[in-house]
Amino acid sequence: MLVQFVRRFSKMSLPTKIKPLLFLWCHLLICTFLFTSLPLAMGTASDDYTSLVFNGCSKQMFPNNVYPENLKPLMNSLVSNSSLETFLAATATSGDGTNGINGLYQCRGDLSPAECNTCIRKIPPLVSQLCGETNVAVRVQLRGCYLRYEIADSKPFDATEFLFKRCEVNQARAAGLGEKRDTAFGILENDVKNSTGGVGGFYTGGYDTVNISGQCEGTLVNQDCVACLQSASQKAKTECGDSVTGQIYLYKCSISYKSTNSSNANANGVPYSRKVGAGSGNYPAEMVVAIIVGSIIGLILLGAVVIYIIKECRS
Structure with missing residues (x-):
């Protein structure tokens, strides 16, 4: 869209002093657009939910x-x-x-x-x-x-039947990772237990440098969901050990965790947990900062160009 605007703009009849400046402004605007949209594209690619x-x-x-x-x-x-x-x-x-x-x-x-x-x-x-x-x-x-x-007449599977695991090959060297992960598991389980959602649900949470998420199948009521996630977290401890990341899939629930290199916004031992609704995924803080900075730069450039054009027209 911006490229089409520049092409149309080149055919317009404008004062000689103003036209080069507007060309420069258009190119700066395109650069600003790319600067703000690139983090979003990278963020989407980093989480290929169809793999x-x-x-x-x-x-x-x-x-x-x-x-x-x-x-x-x-x-x-x-x-x-x-x-x-x-x-x-x-x-x-x-x-x-x-x-x-x-x-x-x-x-x-x-x-x-x-x-x-x-x-x-x-x-x-x-x-x-x-x-x-x-x-x-x-x-x-x-x-x-x-x-x-x-x-339909097949034998039903147990909700906690183990299906698959994926653990980070490199073992964690950060002090106290196991304790932080176990605390995060407990926070998540407690949040599910206190949820008013009724059945199923997708939950995210964490403790210090450990982020965690869990999900139960939509057929599980809260108490069964808690039991399933408890089995999954126990499986993560035994199967993944001190791995920095882990994913455990049981028949009717799954759990995953990841240890970051530095404390997140909820560091210093502050727990957090929440039930997530559809489409409520958040962009990382770095992306938000890039978008804000790019938008501010674009507004400043626009304001400067408008002021200059007004002065040129008056003269």
């Missing part, structure tokens, strides 16, 4: 050819609804109510509906690529969402 974390494919196959036919409308329904809500469970059956398949998806609580839809739309092709379309149970987990399905 694959893990997948699970049952070794058992559908007992007949009717199940695959029921799977197609189920997947279509889950994908289409992901632009409206961040969690949905559904069932597809034959006309007589047999050959049922249960499926659901869930997006990370800080994703907007549009981002949720983008994330979920990535999964059906991955199901075909990684598992095929004849397995009786499948789960594909991306960074920002997951989708799973299984035949």
Whole structure:
């Protein structure tokens, strides 16, 4: 848009003294725009919520050819609804109510509906690529969402069944990291326990230099969510040890933590925790500062150019 404006501006008939100055102002405005938008683009790229974390494919196959036919409308329904809500469970059956398949998806609580839809739309092709379309149970987990399905008469899984871990290879050398992480886990669990949200939920929190997040499946009430997150945090302690980052995925909840190099705004042992709604993700402080500084520079340049033009016109 700015480039088009400059091209149109070059064809305008303006006083000789003013035109070069306005050209300079336009170029400065473009530079300011790039300066403020680049941090946002970098921030978006740094959190690729559509990247694959893990997948699970049952070794058992559908007992007949009717199940695959029921799977197609189920997947279509889950994908289409992901632009409206961040969690949905559904069932597809034959006309007589047999050959049922249960499926659901869930997006990370800080994703907007549009981002949720983008994330979920990535999964059906991955199901075909990684598992095929004849397995009786499948789960594909991306960074920002997951989708799973299984035949209706399959044996239910325990909510705390361990699925996957990802731990930072380098071990932490910061003093007291384990204690800080465990304190952050406790704060998060307490926040879930005191939540009035009812079921599911995405929570973020931290303690000193440790940031943490956790999410429960939308079918879990608060007390079951707390129990699941407690199991996940215990698994993080045993599986990840003193790693600076860790991600633990259980069947119906997940938890992740990261130790920063320096204390955040809630340092000096000050705990914090909150339940996050859809699309409420925050930009890091560095991005906010860059945007503010760039905007101020742009306003100063605009004011200076306007004042100069007024003086030139009067003379």
